[in-house]
Amino acid sequence: MKRPTIKDIAAAAGVSKGAVSLALNGRSGVSEVTRARVLEVASSLGYRPSATARALSSASAGAVGLVLVRPPRALGDEAFFFQLIAGMQSEMSSALLLQVVSSRSEEIELYQRWWAEHRVDGVFLVDLLVSDPRVALMSSLGMPAVVVGGAGHHGALASVWADDHAAMTSVVEYLKSLGHRRIARVAGLPSLLHTVRRDQAFLSSVVDGVIVAGDYTAEAGAAATRMLLEGAVPPSAIVYDNDVMAVAGAEVAASLGVAVPAELSIVAWDDSVLCQHGRLTALSRDTFAFGARAARALLAVLEGASPTDVEDVLPELVVRGSTAVAPGVG
Amino acid sequence: MKRPTIKDIAAAAGVSKGAVSLALNGRSGVSEVTRARVLEVASSLGYRPSATARALSSASAGAVGLVLVRPPRALGDEAFFFQLIAGMQSEMSSALLLQVVSSRSEEIELYQRWWAEHRVDGVFLVDLLVSDPRVALMSSLGMPAVVVGGAGHHGALASVWADDHAAMTSVVEYLKSLGHRRIARVAGLPSLLHTVRRDQAFLSSVVDGVIVAGDYTAEAGAAATRMLLEGAVPPSAIVYDNDVMAVAGAEVAASLGVAVPAELSIVAWDDSVLCQHGRLTALSRDTFAFGARAARALLAVLEGASPTDVEDVLPELVVRGSTAVAPGVG
DNA sequence: AGCCGGAGATAAACCGGTTTAGCTAGGGTC
DNA sequence: GACCCTAGCTAAACCGGTTTATCTCCGGCT
Numbered sequence: 151m152k153r154p155t156i157k158d159i160a161a162a163a164g165v166s167k168g169a170v171s172l173a174l175n176g177r178s179g180v181s182e183v184t185r186a187r188v189l190e191v192a193s194s195l196g197y198r199p200s201a202t203a204r205a206l207s208s209a210s211a212g213a214v215g216l217v218l219v220r221p222p223r224a225l226g227d228e229a230f231f232f233q234l235i236a237g238m239q240s241e242m243s244s245a246l247l248l249q250v251v252s253s254r255s256e257e258i259e260l261y262q263r264w265w266a267e268h269r270v271d272g273v274f275l276v277d278l279l280v281s282d283p284r285v286a287l288m289s290s291l292g293m294p295a296v297v298v299g300g301a302g303h304h305g306a307l308a309s310v311w312a313d314d315h316a317a318m319t320s321v322v323e324y325l326k327s328l329g330h331r332r333i334a335r336v337a338g339l340p341s342l343l344h345t346v347r348r349d350q351a352f353l354s355s356v357v358d359g360v361i362v363a364g365d366y367t368a369e370a371g372a373a374a375t376r377m378l379l380e381g382a383v384p385p386s387a388i389v390y391d392n393d394v395m396a397v398a399g400a401e402v403a404a405s406l407g408v409a410v411p412a413e414l415s416i417v418a419w420d421d422s423v424l425c426q427h428g429r430l431t432a433l434s435r436d437t438f439a440f441g442a443r444a445a446r447a448l449l450a451v452l453e454g455a456s457p458t459d460v461e462d463v464l465p466e467l468v469v470r471g472s473t474a475v476a477p478g479v480g
Numbered sequence: 481m482k483r484p485t486i487k488d489i490a491a492a493a494g495v496s497k498g499a500v501s502l503a504l505n506g507r508s509g510v511s512e513v514t515r516a517r518v519l520e521v522a523s524s525l526g527y528r529p530s531a532t533a534r535a536l537s538s539a540s541a542g543a544v545g546l547v548l549v550r551p552p553r554a555l556g557d558e559a560f561f562f563q564l565i566a567g568m569q570s571e572m573s574s575a576l577l578l579q580v581v582s583s584r585s586e587e588i589e590l591y592q593r594w595w596a597e598h599r600v601d602g603v604f605l606v607d608l609l610v611s612d613p614r615v616a617l618m619s620s621l622g623m624p625a626v627v628v629g630g631a632g633h634h635g636a637l638a639s640v641w642a643d644d645h646a647a648m649t650s651v652v653e654y655l656k657s658l659g660h661r662r663i664a665r666v667a668g669l670p671s672l673l674h675t676v677r678r679d680q681a682f683l684s685s686v687v688d689g690v691i692v693a694g695d696y697t698a699e700a701g702a703a704a705t706r707m708l709l710e711g712a713v714p715p716s717a718i719v720y721d722n723d724v725m726a727v728a729g730a731e732v733a734a735s736l737g738v739a740v741p742a743e744l745s746i747v748a749w750d751d752s753v754l755c756q757h758g759r760l761t762a763l764s765r766d767t768f769a770f771g772a773r774a775a776r777a778l779l780a781v782l783e784g785a786s787p788t789d790v791e792d793v794l795p796e797l798v799v800r801g802s803t804a805v806a807p808g809v810g
Numbered sequence: 811a812g813c814c815g816g817a818g819a820t821a822a823a824c825c826g827g828t829t830t831a832g833c834t835a836g837g838g839t840c
Numbered sequence: 841g842a843c844c845c846t847a848g849c850t851a852a853a854c855c856g857g858t859t860t861a862t863c864t865c866c867g868g869c870t
Contacts, residue, residue, distance in 0.1 A: 153596045155826055166850045171828060181848060201597040202535045203826035206855050211532070212597075213577065223566065223768055232562040236553065239580040245599075246578050247543065250569040266483045267531040268855095269543075269575075368753075397757055423698070423754060427727055438553055485856055496820045501858055511818060533856035536825050598825095813869085820863075826855105833850075839843085 154195040163191040174199070205268045214448060215247040215270035217257045219277065228366070229422050230392075230437055231276075234298070237441020238274070242449070258287060265293050272448050274298050275307075278343045296448040296457075298440075300343050308457035310444045314344050317433060317465045318351035318389075321417055324467060325387045329479030330415065332358045334385035336374040336395055338366055345391070348419075352389070360385065364395050371395025375402040379414070386476045387415040393422040396430055400472065411474035421468055431473040435465035484525040493521040504529070535598045544778060545577040545600035547587045549607065558696070559752050560722075560767055561606075564628070567771020568604070572779070588617060595623050601782050604628050604774060605637075608673045626778040626787075628770075630673050638787035640774045642765060644674050647795045648681035648719075651747055651763060654797060655717045659809030660745060662688045664715035666704040666725055668696055675721065678749075682719070690715065694725050701725025705732040709744070716806045717745035723752040726760055730802065741804035751798060761803040765795035 156174075160167045165184060172179040173188035180188070191197075205211040216238075218231060239246060247270055251257050261284070264270045271294065275284050278300030285304045288295040297309035325333055335352050338345045340363050349361055362378065364370035371390060375398070378385055390396035396418030400410055408414050418425050421434035440462055451457055486504075490497045495514060502509040503518035510518070521527075535541040546568075548561060569576060577600055581587050591614070594600045602623065605614050608630030615634045618625040627639035655663055665682050668675045670693050679691055692708065694700035701720060705728070708715055720726035726748035730740055738744050748755050751764035770792055777790055 156828095157826075167827080168829075168851080169849060172849090175828085179848070184848080198593055198596045200536075200826055201599055202532055202541070203855090204828080205532045206530075206536050206826080206857085207828040213599075215575075220566075223570075228562070229559060232558070235578070236550075236580060239578075240553075245545075245594075247575045248565070248569075248578050249575045250566060263528055264575075266528045267542075269531055394753065397753075401757075423724065423727075424757065427731070427754065427758065486858095487856075497857080498821080498859080499819060502819095505858085509818070514818080530856055533825090534858080536827085536856080537858040811870105815868090816866095818863105818865085821861090823860075824858085828854080830853080831851090834848090836845100836847090838845085840841105 154197050156197075156199070159188065159192050159195065159197055162195065163188045210452075211268050211271045213245045213247050213270050214242065214452075215249075215261075215264050215273040216276070217260050217273070218248070218250045219252065219254055219257050220250060221252060229424075230420060233437035234276075234441040234444070237438035237443075238445040239441075240438070241442045241445035244271075254283075258283065261287060261293065262291070265291050271452050272296070274444060274448060275300070278304070279341050280343050280346055282343070294448065294451045296444055296451060298444045301347055303459050306457060308447050308451050308459065310440070310447050310460045310462060312435060312440070312462040313464055314347040315351040318348045319355045320464075321389055321433060321467060322352060322355040325389075325415060325417070325473070326355075326357070328387075328415065328473065329476035330385075330387040331476070332360075332383060332385045332387075334378050334388045335359065335361045336364045336371060336378075336388060336390045336399065337361055338364060338391035348391070364391060366392050366394060368394050368398035371398035372402045375399035376406070379403065379406055379408055384408075384414075386413070387417070387473070389417045389419070391419050393418045393420055393424045393430075393432065396432075397424050397428050400428060400430065411472050413477055415473040415476070417467075417473060419465075425470070429471040431470045432468050433465045434468045435462070484527045486527075486529070489518065489522050489525065489527055492525065493518045540782075541598050541601045543575045543577045543600050544572065544782075545579075545591075545594050545603040546606070547590050547603070548578070548580045549582065549584055549587050550580060551582060559754075560750060563767035564606075564771040564774070567768035567773075568775040569771075570768070571772045571775035574601075584613075588613065591617060591623065592621070595621050602626070602778050604778060605630070608634070609671055610673050610676055612673070624778065624781045626774055626781060628774045631677055633789050636787060638777050638781050638789065640770070640777050640790045640792060642770070642792040643794055644677040645681040647763060648678045649685045650794075651719055651797060652682060652685040655719075655745060655747070655803070656685075656687070658717075658745065658804065659806035660715075660717040661806070662690075662713060662715045662717075664708050664718045665689065665691045666694045666701060666708075666718060666720045666729065667691055668694060668721035678721070694721060696722050696724060698724050698728035701728035702732045705729035706736070709733065709736055709738055714738075714744075716743070717747070717803070719747045719749070721749050723748045723750055723754045723760075723762070726762075727754050727758050730758060730760065741802050743807055745803040745806070747797075747803060749795075755798075755800070759801040761800045762798050763795045764798045765792065 156167050156170050160170045169180050170188050173185040201212045273295050275295050276298045289305050295307050297304050297307050301311045333356050362374040364374050400416055403410050403414050418430045418432040421432040425432040447460055486497050486500050490500045499510050500518050503515040531542045603625050605625050606628045619635050625637050627634050627637050631641045663686050692704040694704050730746055733740050733744050748760045748762040751762040755762040781787055
């Protein structure tokens with residue numbers, strides 16, 4: 151009980167393979183009456199074109215790719231990516247080819263392979279580096295791609311991004327309005343473009359600021375917080391680059407007897423159930439919608455639209471119980 | 481600058497396409513000296529076989545599939561699946577074709593399409609239903625599959641599962657040993673097989689138990705908890721079917737002035753950062769390792785091994801601050 | 811010498827589509 | 841009536857592999 155192929159349709163409809171192909175793809179070259187008959191036969195036989203065969207003759211591969219560079223174990227706690235993926239899926243009828251690798255070189259290798267093997271029609275690029283070799287790779291391969299989350303434009307690639315600079319500025323302004331002067335930032339990986347952007351924005355709007363690098367893990371968040379609070383001049387507010395580090399920081403503060411928010415205000419970048427439950431003030435953006443937007447951008451590129459830069463809505467600061475007026479003010 | 485094809489290799493090595501194919505795949509029919517020369521040429525030209533073409537001639541598709549049936553928005557909070565996926569990836573060199581759909585019928589449709597289109601070599605089946613049509617589908621299609629998380633064996637399919645019955649029994653016994661008599665369970669979706677298994681285990685070991693159905697969302701957990709605590713004979717302990725509902729339940733308890741763990745003990749099924757931070761006693765299993773195990777099982781099936789049922793290690797109860805001796809005891 | 815067998819290679823078919831070249835019939839033009 | 845065009849279709853090439861049938865040596869055995 152094999153699936154019917156185009157040849158079976160052709161035989162059943164009494165026409166040639168080529169005519170069937172033209173009819174099914176809505177292209178000219180067959181009469182309307184023939185087309186109708188072919189469609190009729192095809193649906194009655196439950197015909198499904200083979201994506202494999204189609205991809206072979208240099209047509210669409212019917213899938214898009216996403217490569218994540220992570221130590222696999224660390225991935226499970228990053229709700230961000232799963233939200234993003236879910237959002238992408240919501241706008242795509244095609245499947246997503248996902249692979250997790252542990253190094254940048256494997257990632258590059260994988261793009262080349264996928265492209266050479268005609269496995270994907272295009273890819274999403276996430277975690278953009280400050281000077282990212284993937285941008286050049288994509289244009290040299292001629293591979294459609296959308297940069298997700300990397301502000302600004304990158305070569306000829308389309309990109310979907312949020313204005314990290316404006317967002318960071320708004321957070322700092324908010325803290326300043328509460329009377330905070332000495333503000334710290336526990337940053338993400340320094341190699342990532344958005345880290346640098348946020349660093350710059352932070353430094354340009356803060357009065358008396360300090361930046362500590364982190365890597366998004368609870369351990370890093372805890373260590374950084376401990377260092378800051380035990381320093382000579384502890385900050386009265388800390389802005390963390392993700393939810394996991396912020397929660398860890400809040401716990402360290404509690405263990406050190408530093409009251410939140412009375413003595414220390416805490417802001418997390420990217421909201422999540424973790425922040426909601428910990429009552430942390432957080433910079434919230436709709437990651438799901440962001441993913442959906444990225445998917446639409448990639449689909450547009452695949453359909454031949456010229457690549458555009460789409461700016462996502464500005465993340466919104468959700469004030470919860472972890473921020474208050476600076477000590478000694480008001 | 482096209483990628484080299486098998487024809488280019490053949491020409492460069494001075495042999496036929498067929499010989500190249502045999503040589504590259506390590507099959508007999510070519511001399512060792514020829515094989516060496518072909519391999520040499522292939523690597524010097526940077527040759528990569530096209531997975532597409534290879535899949536077309538009824539060989540491997542080089543990918544396995546996973547379909548998740550969810551309202552896409554709800555997915556992002558389910559760390560479980562992302563952990564699982566990460567674990568699967570850690571054991572697979574091939575890519576994972578992932579698609580999120582919103583109905584069971586779409587899911588079925590998708591399996592048929594993937595199989596017909598030669599897109600995947602096999603699939604993971606998750607969220608097994610009590611009487612799941614997918615089991616019959618897989619064997620009628622002859623599609624390799626591994627049931628992930630469905631206890632017991634299902635037709636001729638391999639399966640990887642944890643003993644929900646024993647785990648639930650151990651949780652209840654633990655609570656009983658603390659003096660709890662009236663114990664409630666906030667369950668997951670009633671249509672899922674593991675929900676039924678846990679229900680049965682719960683009812684058979686509990687003395688005075690009540691089960692409320694939920695759907696894994698915070699809202700459901702909160703509503704169920706409110707109902708239980710405001711009832712005529714509130715339980716002294718509640719076991720939740722996932723972390724999100726447990727955390728929501730803990731908050732409801734707090735808002736109702738019910739002290740945890742003094743007046744109410746709480747246990748969550750499946751540990752997570754959420755439980756860790758909320759200091760909830762949780763039934764912890766290594767979801768990442770579980771995914772890895774599932775991947776190995778599928779790979780084994782793909783390699784022709786006869787399907788086996790692999791039982792995962794028993795989840796371990798991690799006691800934190802949300803469980804204590806029952807009120808009026810000790 | 812004649813026959814057989816197997817190793818080593820090649821040519822060709824095949825997988826299931828797309829695409830192009832070519833053929834045929836019918837209608838319009840001059 | 842000769843000529844040209846075009847719509848509508850077919851046959852065949854092609855995509856990049858795998859697989860099968862076939863062909864050619866060459867050595868061993870009787």
